[in-house]
Amino acid sequence: MVFHPRDPGWRRGALNRRELLRMVSGAGLSASLASCGSTAGFATDDRRRVLIGTPENPVQHPLFDDNPPIDSGLDIEPGPLRIFNWADYVHIPVLNAFSERYGVDWEYTTFYNNEEAIRKLRTKAGRFDVFFPPIEQVPKCIGGQLLQPLNHTYLPNLANVWPSLVSPFYDQGARYTVPYGVYQTGITWREDMVTPDLEAMTNPWHVFWDPQYDGIAGMYDDFRETIGVGLYATGTNDINTADPELLENARRKLLELIDLINVRFTIDGAYAKIAERGFAIHHAWSGDVVQAQAYFPQGEDPSVMRYFWPPRSEQSSAGGMVSVETFAIPRNAEHPVLAHHFINFMLETENALSNFGWSGNPPPLRTLNPETFVSEGHIPPNLATTITTEDDFLIGQLPIQLSPEIEIEWMKVWASVQSGG
């Protein structure tokens, strides 16, 4: 069965807030759909099965006899806690605080991209205790049995998580994952170099199709994100599309940027290069914009940074991506009890807040009030727009794992865009 994740109702104004938040959480729909196994997904040659939840069709992932959760009430292992994550994604003082409380060391191993991370987990090249899959990778990690189910008796702080994400559509009942941070993908610029008026635009994504940004505009070297911009710019908010026509439109639209503004695709443009004036405007993850401040050369003022997320526009119906990073415990973790304690520790309000000040991606905890992030100095006033709130999940679109056949089509579109032809 080919997965076709369309979500026509998932648009601004189509449903009211309460209904939508219930959809993110999937409450009420889960029991019937998950139990009969008719949700979007595809069976494989053996008993492995990938279940891909959507806001309309949430999934509860199955448990397997040979992959049980750990027993309750176990003592923590002596460590060290082995973390497997992107570089610079957990604040080191927070790790040290954990280390102090539990009397264990920590080790931090990094990966460069998700493919590399999953390859490493599959080959069992390392035994890691905590991993951080983004939601569009969660189904394959669970279906491929790379993760172990969580034992919630170790996670009392799960109660702190936003009600809409305690039991999200991609993993009903938080069986394998717990939300770590939320983020959006929008547009960042330096007010001292350019002054786009995104609020006034009928589609803020069109800002990149402007010759005045020749040589100073960049987008992410990431196929889901950047083809996503192509889709938004061609008037669809279906960022998980399987429709070849929509993909072809996006491809043509993105190719225009090569001659128009000599666009470059980078992964560090929105934080490092923009701080060094290598770019004036860039496609940006909200967290990157917060981190950019640390990359400004000494003596230069980072308050010139601005950020805008198109779904917040009053003028436009253009969408924007919003997503969740999660905590998970690899199946072959050597210290699973410690890993559970670590996740619980990170869900403590204070620790989450300390980590947020560094990572820039807000922890989705109801014990935190986003309105105080600026007044308490966690986020500077010029970047207040980077704060992702629970309501943003009502107006943005969430990336969902693509089926292999669709993903390869996306890759080909991306290869073509990147090669300028």
Next chain:
Amino acid sequence: MASAADFSRNRTWLWRALAAPGLAWLLLFFVTPFYALLSVAMGRLDPVFSSAEPVWNPIHWNPAIFPEVLGELFGGRLGAIFMRTFVYVGVASTLCLLIGYPVAYYLARHAGRWRGLLLGLIVAPFWINYLMRMMAWQNLLAVDGYVNRFLMFINALDAPRAWLVGHHETVILGLVYGYVPFLILPLYAALDQIDSSVLEAARDLGAGPVRTFLHVTLPLSKQGVMAGVVIIMLPLFGDYYTPSLLSGSPRTRMIGNEIDLFINSGVGGATGAALTVILMAFITLLMAYYLFTVMGAARESQR
């Protein structure tokens, strides 16, 4: 007591044994990876991880990927980058030859006692890592770098030029700079081997310097030219870091960048492997032509 025949048989055995390490090398580092490449290109897509997985048994190979990728390369979505790669490699090889030939000729004919020193100087940059040398170019070609300052000083430019944002000439410059010494060395060896009595004979028979060069030196150095060009063309076709480091723009990407993208994407592994095999086929044609001419030349010289 060993007879002469025994000895000769033993010696045959010895020669075979001496070829064994080379054969093992070839098996281990060429045949095996090539087989793996074919197994991935004609393998299957893992339905759970969306990743290309090898199929080791040739009976189950699915060659459908090749027509598909060839379609993308010729007139399809990868057509532009394929053409661009050929143009870059063609222009860079020609420039390398135009720069390298006079240098090799000078070294072989006129360098005299400076020859050793000059050869050493040509090789010297290779003591520094390629990446570091390209980063040095990044500095030189920066908007406020020395290249712009020099060009503005001699009034060749009115304003500084942004060399590093998607210019074909910058990438080709990087390619030529990176590979020209690999062409000079085999060419120098070929030119050095030309017997000076042949050149003297040409002079004695009334040929001027230009005719001697065109009718004697150039034909005799053909093998060296071919060897040098093949040696630089092979890595030029696969190069992907030069455009990444000196441009980073979609305008200047080469097919190597695409292979890198597909192979590292997981889901595109088969496409990446098929691209590699197709590129290898083109390079093999080039190599075949090279071997053919070299063998022809060798036969001629034995006459």
